Every structure is written in structure tokens, then in C-alpha cells.
Amino acid sequence: MISTYGVGSLIAVDHESFVVSGLDEADHSWRGDEAPVVHERRLARLLDVDFFRLPPASDDTSKDGLRVRRFPLMHSCPECNELQPHRDFSPPAGRSVCGTCEVDLVPSRFVVACEAGHLDEFPYWQWVHRSPDRDSARIGRCGGKLRMRTTGRTSSLRSIVISCTCGQVPEVSMEGSFRRNALKDLRLTCRGARPWLGVSATDPAGCGLPLRTLQRGSSSVWQPVLKSALSIPPWSSSRADPLAGHWEKLRKYEDRAHVAVYLDAVFDGEWPVSLDEVMTLLDAEREEDPQDDREAGFDHRYRALRNKEYERLRSGNDESEHSQDEQFVCETPLGDPGVLRPLGITGPMLVKKLREVRALKAFTRLVDAESTTDAKEMPLSQKPLRWLPAMEVQGEGVFLRLDENRLDAWEKAPAVAARVERMRAAHQRVLEQRADDPSLAVRSPATPRMVLLHTLAHVLINEWSLEAGYPSASLRERLYAADDMSGVLVYTATSDSAGSLGGLVAQGEPELLDRTVRSAMRRAEWCSSDPLCMEAETAGSSGTNLAACHACVMLPETSCEHNNVLLDRALLVGTPGEPSLGFFRASLGR
Known part of the structure; x- marks a missing residue:
């Protein structure tokens, strides 16, 4: 979920293919006992979230956990060679077989993507008809059906042949489809598809960038952006965890009296953290993330995070001076x-x-x-979340x-x-x-x-x-x-x-x-x-x-x-x- 099969990645399960869904529904579908909350203040501050969650470890019978959506939708039947959306094969419920031939369907080997992070079906109709008209492809205006067959003469793309039963165009091989300008020559550009957020989800800002053809299992289809941090004092014990989500408000208060009033308003009864500890943590918060540094770039702040780790690794942290819940002993x-x-x-x-x-x-x-300093990072959800998936x-x-x-x-x-x-x-x-x-x-x-x-x-x-x-x-x-x-x-x-x-x-x-x-x-x-x-x-x-x-x-x-x-x-x-x-x-x- 974090490094290999995260949100937006493609997963091959037996003879089927799915895309991991976004996190918009995770607040409801990830049960607390299966996806516990993880706190690491320094990393949360850097990534502008309140906390992290472990991916759910559900058993096989659980209805909770990770959601996936079928993608690509285009499938082919190795028996009748028809190439069409999965639902048009009329498969029995819960199975991915051709309703006519009763053989397993094969998900499309090819997808298209753009550098902004969008992902879409390969435009087979446009490829064989040499037309940029997406509407004609959707309603089948030519009157024919697409077919895909393999000649078996070579193992190259030349042996994969696409044809249309309309009889208006000759059959075309997939050779050349991976050229950088192959789809640009057909005047096809990205429409901003985001299938991991829904079948019809598209980027509201549109796109228009050039499309590139990729194999479904290519490493270029999905590359994670991972950030990590070591837990170091004073954040390396669980004492600060109850204050997660409150730091932005707490750091506005300079004196102990105002902090005490805030804690009284937030917590019923006894505070989970003493006032002295809160003030110590606030001092560390301001030192590690000064107000004038907040306008600095992400890379600068990430280097500052590493610098703090280096300083603590040099100075050490003796086990004898801390309780057993201390998670950094050097x-x-x-x-x-x-x-x-x-x-x-x-x-x-x-x-x-x-x-x-x-x-x-x-x-x-x-x-x-x-x-690149201008990498197009795709978010993990349609709406901003105050948490991110992580591993501890x-x-x-x-x-x-x-x-x-x-x-x-x-x-x-x-x-x-x-x-x-x-x-x-x-x-x-x-x-x-x-x-x-x-x-x-x-x-x-x-x-x-x-x-x-x-x-x-x-x-x-x-x-x-x-x-x-x-x-x-x-x-x-x-x-x-x-x-x-x-x-x-x-x-x-x-x-x-x-x-x-x-x-x-x-x-x-x-x-x-x-x-x-x-x-x-x-x-x-x-x-x-x-x-x-x-x-x-x-x-x-x-x-x-x-x-x-x-x-x-x-x-x-x-x-x-x-x-x-x-x-x-x-x-x-x-x-x-x-x-x-x-x-x-x-x-x-x-």
C-alpha cells in the first residue's frame, strides 16, 4: 500500500486488473482496529497533516479495507477476439469471462498516461480508424466492433493486430504505438481521467498534455513519492500523541496561562500531558519550524528535518534517562x-x-x-485529507x-x-x-x-x-x-x-x-x-x-x-x- 501498490497503482490479480481507489472513503471503510493511527509530529508538520494511518490489515472475509476498481475496462476474448469494455461481454456476476465463449477475458495490455499523473484507456478505436473523434468511439458510429488478435509470427508489437468489423479501415498493428508522438499525431491529448477516483472522474482543471502509451505492468505507470523521518526527542515518546491536531492552535499562545485555558477547553478532566511538558514541546515546535521558515520550499524544510536527526544522532539519548516508552535510544x-x-x-x-x-x-x-522541481504529483484523494497512509x-x-x-x-x-x-x-x-x-x-x-x-x-x-x-x-x-x-x-x-x-x-x-x-x-x-x-x-x-x-x-x-x-x-x-x-x-x- 505504501511503496508498491498504493493509491492509483495497478494490481494484477489472477487474470484480472484493478486500480487502487483513492482515500476519500477511507475514513469510513478503514476500521480503527485494522488501520490504527500513527503519530510522528516532525513528518506530519512537513507534510501538512495531523497524523498518519497504517493500511488496514483485514482478513479475507472482511468487507473493510482497501478498495479497488476494475481498470482498464477494455478487455479481449482470446476465443472470439472481440475487444470491448468488460460489461459488454455480459459476464456472469463475480466472474471475468466472455458471456458467449465462457473463457477468461484478458485485460488490455496497454494504457495511456500523461506527465500530470492522469491515466486512461488506450484509444483502440481511434488507433485503428486513425481518428481523434472520441465521441464516435463511444457510440460506435462506424457500426462495427473492434477485434484484437495475435499473429504469432513474432513477439513484437507488430504481431498484435487491431481491426474493426465495419470494413471501412484496414487492420492495424500496435507497432509504433509507443512512440513519444504516436498519439499526438492523431491529435489525441489527455482529458484528465482519474479512474482511481471513479469511473467517470476527470480533473476539473482539464489537462491537454500529450499522452504516452505504456504497458499495464510498466514501472512508469506508478511511482510513489515517499517521505520518511526518524522519531527523535522530544517527539519520540507517545506523550505528545494526544495533542495531535492541536499544534497549530497551541503555537499561537506564548504564555502558560493561555495554554492552560486551551487545554481545559479541549480535555475533560485531567490533562493527558502536563503543562510543563506541553511548554517544552511548544518550544521544540517553534525551534524546529520557525515562522519565517514556513514560506521556504519543501526541499529546504526536508533538509532541515534531516539536520535535526543528525544533531540528535551525534548528541545521543541515553536509555537510563527516559521511560520505557522512549522510541529513540542512542x-x-x-x-x-x-x-x-x-x-x-x-x-x-x-x-x-x-x-x-x-x-x-x-x-x-x-x-x-x-x-525535477516541477514534478506533477497526484494527490491520494479528491478532497484534501488531514492524514496520509504510512508504515511504521x-x-x-x-x-x-x-x-x-x-x-x-x-x-x-x-x-x-x-x-x-x-x-x-x-x-x-x-x-x-x-x-x-x-x-x-x-x-x-x-x-x-x-x-x-x-x-x-x-x-x-x-x-x-x-x-x-x-x-x-x-x-x-x-x-x-x-x-x-x-x-x-x-x-x-x-x-x-x-x-x-x-x-x-x-x-x-x-x-x-x-x-x-x-x-x-x-x-x-x-x-x-x-x-x-x-x-x-x-x-x-x-x-x-x-x-x-x-x-x-x-x-x-x-x-x-x-x-x-x-x-x-x-x-x-x-x-x-x-x-x-x-x-x-x-x-x-x-
Whole structure:
């Protein structure tokens, strides 16, 4: 519901296809015991909601939970080859079969979408008649019926043939339907269809953007816009939960007396939170979200959220100073962190308890939301809601930082800067190609510091998956790379049995961490694909990696924040020709 099959996505169930409905009816259909409320004030403030809800975990017999709608409506019968809306086959109730042939119907393999996020049926009638007239298609003005058959000569689109029994037009294959201007040449543009909100739901503002043909199962049909936050003090205990939805009003009051009057008006009897605690939380609210920052862009506020996490990970939060309901425990290790100094690592912290909330903010089609500043994000409901669906995961982790002095000297080296610039330029080209307007493409985050921390996180995850017994897919990275940040958090935020067993925290003790880093660097010196991997001029998607492949540093998609791009193990250990490129090369004694 959050990352794979969220609102607006297509789901294939057996031989049928559905689109996940919007959340307009969820307030009534999501039962409280099956879809509990989740609070994370920092993330709620960023996304302008009051709270989050977990997707319902209903059993098979429940009538509550997620709603879906049949989409696409166009189906074909493999027996009689008719191509028409599902209802026109007169299927028996509850079944998706041809009323005449009694064989399973096949949902249309093709749909169309636009970059504004709209989704519609492929215009088969217009395609075969070479006409932009939607009304004629709807009422069948030509007098014929559409048919779809496969010649079987090839596996290409040329073998899929559409015809009309009207006899006025020749049959046409689907070849060429995926060209960028294929439907534009027919003068067909988007009409703003939003089938996840209803069969006849269209965008009231219209659309008119060009349509693109997609396969129903393409990843471009639906891409989630996910935002996440770690729960950190003072929001990391459940004490603040009863005040959810009241913060905007509470922050208007400066003195204790007015706050007390408000609490008396809201709560009957004893307050769930003491006045001192409320004032402390209000101070944090104003500090984390000052009034003049509210006009700043979303990206600026999201970076500020990460900055607060970095500060708290550095300063720690001892378990002995808090109650058992504290959800963020971060302590200094018992061992001497000085053993890590030769490696250029400082400030290791053991994150014994952490909680992460990941929320589905919106979704996009065709365009990656992270590649452009003008991404067309589709909301999850027709009317604005004061909540969003989210998942809550708890785990543990290890946080470490790189020595700033050593890092500053290393990233200023001309050879390092030149190598990273190659990746940055390639990544920027990809972002500009994906953006509708290249001038609005986001700036690539690639810097020597970021690529180094990113690759370090990957080799640590690979090493800990071998030494600590965690599947690499259950470990995640969270990077803190900026001019004033140089940290990485590796954590086990998963909802399965590999979530919080204590094994990863033990790996953060300095002596063990020293061995782990040295072992990871020795492993990174050689890849089974070398010398091709290390000496490649480009690697990865469109040259956005250098010395990186699936045999050495790439991870499962769920573990990486950046989709396995901007990786280069040469920045860790150097190359045979330029060993000085490696940040850890000198400390390994080679």
C-alpha cells in the first residue's frame, strides 16, 4: 500500500486488473482496529497533516479495507477476439469471462498516461480508424466492433493486430504505438481521467498534455513519492500523541496561562500531558519550524528535518534517562572510539532503538518525482485529507561520522574532484532528460563527500550481512551528507523477524567496527568483475556509477536511498593507477 501498490497503482490479480481507489472513503471503510493511527509530529508538520494511518490489515472475509476498481475496462476474448469494455461481454456476476465463449477475458495490455499523473484507456478505436473523434468511439458510429488478435509470427508489437468489423479501415498493428508522438499525431491529448477516483472522474482543471502509451505492468505507470523521518526527542515518546491536531492552535499562545485555558477547553478532566511538558514541546515546535521558515520550499524544510536527526544522532539519548516508552535510544559505545581514528572515523553511536515512519505523500506517472522541481504529483484523494497512509518500522542501527579535517583535505584533491565530476555530469544529464523542462531539473546531489559516504554505507551493509547474519535487504542506509554533515546511519528498520535482535548494535562497538571496516575495504579492493569494473569509464544507468557493480557494492533496492546510483569504490580504496583516490587507502597500510 505504501511503496508498491498504493493509491492509483495497478494490481494484477489472477487474470484480472484493478486500480487502487483513492482515500476519500477511507475514513469510513478503514476500521480503527485494522488501520490504527500513527503519530510522528516532525513528518506530519512537513507534510501538512495531523497524523498518519497504517493500511488496514483485514482478513479475507472482511468487507473493510482497501478498495479497488476494475481498470482498464477494455478487455479481449482470446476465443472470439472481440475487444470491448468488460460489461459488454455480459459476464456472469463475480466472474471475468466472455458471456458467449465462457473463457477468461484478458485485460488490455496497454494504457495511456500523461506527465500530470492522469491515466486512461488506450484509444483502440481511434488507433485503428486513425481518428481523434472520441465521441464516435463511444457510440460506435462506424457500426462495427473492434477485434484484437495475435499473429504469432513474432513477439513484437507488430504481431498484435487491431481491426474493426465495419470494413471501412484496414487492420492495424500496435507497432509504433509507443512512440513519444504516436498519439499526438492523431491529435489525441489527455482529458484528465482519474479512474482511481471513479469511473467517470476527470480533473476539473482539464489537462491537454500529450499522452504516452505504456504497458499495464510498466514501472512508469506508478511511482510513489515517499517521505520518511526518524522519531527523535522530544517527539519520540507517545506523550505528545494526544495533542495531535492541536499544534497549530497551541503555537499561537506564548504564555502558560493561555495554554492552560486551551487545554481545559479541549480535555475533560485531567490533562493527558502536563503543562510543563506541553511548554517544552511548544518550544521544540517553534525551534524546529520557525515562522519565517514556513514560506521556504519543501526541499529546504526536508533538509532541515534531516539536520535535526543528525544533531540528535551525534548528541545521543541515553536509555537510563527516559521511560520505557522512549522510541529513540542512542548511546556512546563502551569501547575506546580512538581505535577508529586511524581510519578517519569518529563519533560512533549505538542506536539501540529507533522508529521510522514512511508516508506515501503522492504519486507520479512517467516522471520520477526526484528528477525535477516541477514534478506533477497526484494527490491520494479528491478532497484534501488531514492524514496520509504510512508504515511504521522499528529497529536498531549504527551511526558513524568521518573526521571533518581529513575529509576536507581529501575532497579538495583535484583527482578526487575530477572523478566525482564525471559522475555528477552524467547524473545531471539523466535528470535533465527525465524532466519535462531541463531548466527545472533538480541538481544532482553528487559531491565527493556524498559519493564516499554512499559507497561506504553499501560496503558496510554487505559486510554486516555476512558477519552479523542479517539479509542485506533488511538493512537500510540513511545518509547525512552536506557541508556541515558527514555521517551515515545503517539500520534494521524492517517489520519482519530481522528487525530488532540486537546483533547490529553489537557490531558498532569500536573494536568490532574497526575490524568490519578494514574487512570491508579489503573486500572492496577486488571485485570478481575486475579489471573491467575498476577500470570502466562509466557504469550503471547512463554512466551514473564508476567502479560499482552487482558483484561488489550494489544493494537491493529497498536498502538504498539513491536507487544504486552515485557509487564508486575507488573513492574508498583507490585504483591501481591512483591509490591516493581512496579515503581509506593510507589507513589500510598499503
